Amino acid sequence: MSVLQTLKERSNSTCELCTATNDLKQYVIPPSLNETVDNSVLVCNTCLDQIEGNTDMDANHWRCLNDSMWSEFVAVQIMAWRMLQRLRKDGWPQDLLDMMYLDDEALSLARATGEDKDESEKIIHRDVNGVILENGDSVVLVKDLKVKGSSMVAKQGTAVRNIRLDHENAEYIEGKVDGQQIVIVTQYVKKT
Numbered sequence: 001m002s003v004l005q006t007l008k009e010r011s012n013s014t015c016e017l018c019t020a021t022n023d024l025k026q027y028v029i030p031p032s033l034n035e036t037v038d039n040s041v042l043v044c045n046t047c048l049d050q051i052e053g054n055t056d057m058d059a060n061h062w063r064c065l066n067d068s069m070w071s072e073f074v075a076v077q078i079m080a081w082r083m084l085q086r087l088r089k090d091g092w093p094q095d096l097l098d099m100m101y102l103d104d105e106a107l108s109l110a111r112a113t114g115e116d117k118d119e120s121e122k123i124i125h126r127d128v129n130g131v132i133l134e135n136g137d138s139v140v141l142v143k144d145l146k147v148k149g150s151s152m153v154a155k156q157g158t159a160v161r162n163i164r165l166d167h168e169n170a171e172y173i174e175g176k177v178d179g180q181q182i183v184i185v186t187q188y189v190k191k192t
């Protein structure tokens, strides 16, 4: 069974965050590289647009987290935690966060995208032109790069899709070149 099918089954084909039943999609929790059931949630468009920052956060919509934060599935708990962190200044989300329990492994994944940090301490990745990079972006290399630990050279102009940000270092991103996962310095890439 595909990951999407399994997600639909476990959620009864409802958004695992807000229980909506239309426009459901699989969302792989960044910065996960592999699509597995354990690091995916089924979400509706309304949730997804806000998760990805395409629309502003609507605090009222996220009252749904009151219920979904108690999901038995860790992936859902992690997404609930991240959304509550984004809204924590509203008060009630902080109260819910105080009641939540994530084990160490889940908490470290939950923290990986910095939702619990204030703007000033967030690590921001920028490309050669200063444009902000996000997980999942596509970039091209602006110069030839020697790949550490191999004889491979990644050529200038090579497109790298679906990049992952190094959440501890603003200088580094990861991406696949010729099927190999490599670390790339942000000043050598341009967002496309």
Ligand SMILES: [Zn+2]
Residues within 6 Å of the ligand: 015, 016, 017, 018, 019, 020, 043, 044, 045, 046, 047, 048
């Ligand atoms: Zn939803």
